[in-house]
Amino acid sequence: xxxxxxxxxxxxxxxxxxxxxxxxxxxxxxxxxxxxxxxxxxxxxxxxxxxxxxxxxxxxxxxxxxxxxxxxxxxxxxxxxxxxxxxxxxxxxxxxxxxxxxxxxxxxxxxxxxxxxxxxxxxxxxxxxxxxxxxxxxxxxxxxxxxxxxxxxxxxxxxxxxxxxxxxxxxxxxxxxxxxxxxxxxxxxxxxxxxxxxxxxxxxxxxxxxxxxxxxxxxxxxxxxxxxxxxxxxxxxxxxxxxxxxxxxxxxxxxxxxxxxxxxxxxxxxxxxxxxxxxxxxxxxxxxxxxxxxxxxxxxxxxxxxxxxxxxxxxxxxxxxxxxxxxxxxxxxxxxxxxxxxxxxxxxxxxxxxxxxxxxxxxxxxxxxxxxxxxxxxxxxxxxxxxxxxxxxxxxxxxxxxxxxxxxxxxxxxxxxxxxxxxxxxxxxxxxxxxxxxxxxxxxxxxxxxxxxxxxxxxxxxxxxxx
Ligand code: MLT
Ligand code: ZN
Numbered sequence: 001x002x003x004x005x006x007x008x009x010x011x012x013x014x015x016x017x018x019x020x021x022x023x024x025x026x027x028x029x030x031x032x033x034x035x036x037x038x039x040x041x042x043x044x045x046x047x048x049x050x051x052x053x054x055x056x057x058x059x060x061x062x063x064x065x066x067x068x069x070x071x072x073x074x075x076x077x078x079x080x081x082x083x084x085x086x087x088x089x090x091x092x093x094x095x096x097x098x099x100x101x102x103x104x105x106x107x108x109x110x111x112x113x114x115x116x117x118x119x120x121x122x123x124x125x126x127x128x129x130x131x132x133x134x135x136x137x138x139x140x141x142x143x144x145x146x147x148x149x150x151x152x153x154x155x156x157x158x159x160x161x162x163x164x165x166x167x168x169x170x171x172x173x174x175x176x177x178x179x180x181x182x183x184x185x186x187x188x189x190x191x192x193x194x195x196x197x198x199x200x201x202x203x204x205x206x207x208x209x210x211x212x213x214x215x216x217x218x219x220x221x222x223x224x225x226x227x228x229x230x231x232x233x234x235x236x237x238x239x240x241x242x243x244x245x246x247x248x249x250x251x252x253x254x255x256x257x258x259x260x261x262x263x264x265x266x267x268x269x270x271x272x273x274x275x276x277x278x279x280x281x282x283x284x285x286x287x288x289x290x291x292x293x294x295x296x297x298x299x300x301x302x303x304x305x306x307x308x309x310x311x312x313x314x315x316x317x318x319x320x321x322x323x324x325x326x327x328x329x330x331x332x333x334x335x336x337x338x339x340x341x342x343x344x345x346x347x348x349x350x351x352x353x354x355x356x357x358x359x360x361x362x363x364x365x366x367x368x369x370x371x372x373x374x375x376x377x378x379x380x381x382x383x384x385x386x387x388x389x390x391x392x393x394x395x396x397x398x399x400x401x402x403x404x405x406x407x408x409x410x411x412x413x414x415x416x417x418x419x420x421x422x423x424x425x426x427x428x429x430x431x432x433x434x435x436x437x438x439x440x441x442x443x444x445x446x447x448x449x450x451x452x453x454x455x456x457x458x459x460x461x462x463x464x465x466x467x
Contacts, residue, residue, distance in 0.1 A: 003070050003088060003089070004067050005046065006069060006091070011023070014047065017049075017060055023048070025047050030046075033094065034086060035085065037077065038429070041082055043085045050094050051095075051098075052097045060091070064090075064459055065177045071092075071460055071461070072086040072093065073095065073460070073461060075146045076118070076144040079147060079151060080425045081348070083426050084147075087463045090459075095144070095209070098116045101122065102212065109217040112214045113213050115212075117144065118143070119141075120140045120141050127220060133167065133217055135167060136155040138335060145213060150210060151202060158382055159252070160250050160252040169184065170183060170213075172210070173207075176459055183199075184196060204427065205460060206455070206460055208454065229312055229314075230277060230312060230315075230316075231281060231284070232280065235361055236310045240284065243309070244306050245381070248302070251286050251288050255378070255379060256385070257284075259280060259282060261338060261375050261377045264341045285331060286303060288303075334386075345391075348421070349414045351419030358417060362417075363387055363413070366406050370403075371398070374389050375388050391403075408434070415437045428465070432465055435465070
């Protein structure tokens, strides 16, 4: 169904809802809100609106529903799958003014928040009360909690603590026609009807606009220990991952970084606090946490004895805050560093943990076959590898021909290993063509039927997720 353009009358109606100063139409603003952190993609919206509360969002949606205008909800714009790109034009609805923590309920270990609170701000607030909200995407210093919910974000701690979905208890959502709903209850258990809360988590703004979020919290662990393990073989590093879990340890983080990623990031950050041997092909960052330091030392010893069979180059015990911070800074900056180094195409592959070595080997043989360098890093404990194909010196013609073939082959490999095409970034705009590799037509139709029942006119974040 073709959408309607925004007329001067609609513009005035939008201004009446949000106030003229919270509506942008300038070219510069349209460019700023026409991109996110996905490659270098740009789609210009016709107008950007910045409502301040649920009621205003509801009025905007009623108007857009009536006038058949597409609406792209937007958080901080840190997404990596193009979920916030207004690919059909229309309105970008930025939730940035809904930025308050509403209540920290220390009795029930819950927090109720608006969507535009920066993830790290929420984490720090919670931590100041001795509590813990574990999901920590690399972008936590700038991403919004609402965007994290919309994409079901993860991060390094997911391996022990789970991803965002494991913490969302209840959501207030504005639907495509402006109706306002709560999806569940503020309870730890809920077997009452279909689980609309979990349906909304990870739906990337296609089913509704999240306006309030109730999250579960846990007590903060008192101690953590960190090992930086260098391997002569990247494939062996991947094999060591499953072996550590098999030995009965669940680390709080288990991150993998290939050599080139580390080199590029050290160069980008101008930081070589952690010198790396010439023989190192990859590193694992392994963290254990808990309340009893002796148990953690025991865990590290066990991990060390597992590592004995994997031909390690070096095991560094990072026990001071400065070393730990430098290491995490490097890890969190890999994405930015690599994008600064070369044009890229990224994939957010995930396979069962024990298949990681096969995934890594396969990626490198595909990359060799297509003459494109691949650099890999990610949440190894979850089997979640962020693959980055580097354009480097390749011509546009070569890249445009070979890169899609290499990407397709990588996703086919992932599917053959019983994995899937996104672990934590979402499908958004850039991965939707690959959905059919991991879902049958009937499975995709079921999802589309859900989309139609929430949004029959397909005005909410259209052209996302589905091929
Ligand atoms: C990360 O793990 O660093 C983030 O998911 C971003 C990325 O894919 O690089
Ligand atoms: Zn990640």
